[in-house]
Amino acid sequence: MSDNIQKVTVLSKTTWTPNLFSFTVSRPDSFKFTAGQFVRLGVNASQLNYYKQQAKAGDTDDKELDKTVNEALNEDIFRAYSIVSSPFDEVLEFFSIVIPDGAFTSQLQHLEVGDELLLNTMPFGFLTLARYQKPLPKDLWFLATGTGLAPFLSMLQDLKTWEDYEHIVLAYSARSTEELAYIDKIESLQEDFGSLVDNPAKLIFIPIVTREPVEGALTERLPKLLLDGTLQARAGIDLDVDSTHVMLCGNPEMVEDTKETLKSLGLVMNRRGEGNIAVENYW
Numbered sequence: 664m665s666d667n668i669q670k671v672t673v674l675s676k677t678t679w680t681p682n683l684f685s686f687t688v689s690r691p692d693s694f695k696f697t698a699g700q701f702v703r704l705g706v707n708a709s710q711l712n713y714y715k716q717q718a719k720a721g722d723t724d725d726k727e728l729d730k731t732v733n734e735a736l737n738e739d740i741f742r743a744y745s746i747v748s749s750p751f752d753e754v755l756e757f758f759s760i761v762i763p764d765g766a767f768t769s770q771l772q773h774l775e776v777g778d779e780l781l782l783n784t785m786p787f788g789f790l791t792l793a794r795y796q797k798p799l800p801k802d803l804w805f806l807a808t809g810t811g812l813a814p815f816l817s818m819l820q821d822l823k824t825w826e827d828y829e830h831i832v833l834a835y836s837a838r839s840t841e842e843l844a845y846i847d848k849i850e851s852l853q854e855d856f857g858s859l860v861d862n863p864a865k866l867i868f869i870p871i872v873t874r875e876p877v878e879g880a881l882t883e884r885l886p887k888l889l890l891d892g893t894l895q896a897r898a899g900i901d902l903d904v905d906s907t908h909v910m911l912c913g914n915p916e917m918v919e920d921t922k923e924t925l926k927s928l929g930l931v932m933n934r935r936g937e938g939n940i941a942v943e944n945y946w
């Protein structure tokens with residue numbers, strides 16, 4: 664096992680929907696990361712309690728079949744996951760979707776408290792606020808779909824985010840109300856973190872539900888909401904090339920379409936510290 668790979672223990676699990684869940688794991692003492700970064704998590708299904716119990720319950724006389732199944736499960740599989748938790752939390756939290764027949768999440772969905780996962784302790788990614796040099800911070804927009812919310816929650820639990828900006832807009836899109844995870848946490852962020860700094864940013868939360876009508880939520884996809892000005896009107900803030908930072912994370916199609924929409928509105932990609940738009944590309 665590589666020196667960068669450490670075992671971590673599952674401490675809790677929250678099931679949001681049949682296809683969405685969150686979980687926390689122990690944090691190695693030496694592990695450090697910047698809010699917005701991601702890590703590579705590893706799972707070996709043969710080591711999960713669920714599969715151990717299945718093996719015991721499924722004893723058969725076909726020893727060759729048992730051997731084949733066990734060998735198929737006994738493999739370390741790694742995937743990239745953005746960190747939900749603050750860089751200062753004592754535990755690490757992750758937000759996951761279940762992909763049917765996916766080699767990783769089809770196993771990960773069976774996590775139980777006490778299970779062990781593998782963590783590559785080298786953080787990756789440049790979806791961090793440190794990348795912005797120009798324009799200077801004023802208005803920060805987080806545009807997320809699904810589990811793309813994760814890095815933004817991490818940044819919103821970092822006091823520096825609240826100190827550096829005047830306004831923070833979090834537009835979070837899901838297909839249904841039940842898929843809008845972490846709502847209670849989002850609604851408490853201003854009090855829990857903004858209240859800890861002088862002159863904190865104002866958080867403006869805009870929920871978006873695209874496949875059912877929900878009171879108080881917008882219903883169109885992010886590119887359309889931006890293009891016709893609905894999102895800006897709801898936020899009460901314009902997208903200004905001289906004062907706006909925009910971060911995108913989520914479904915790759917959303918990221919691409921929204922990025923092009925923002926460019927059509929005059930904003931530019933952030934390169935070498937300058938520009939408005941930043942995206943995550945680990946999908």
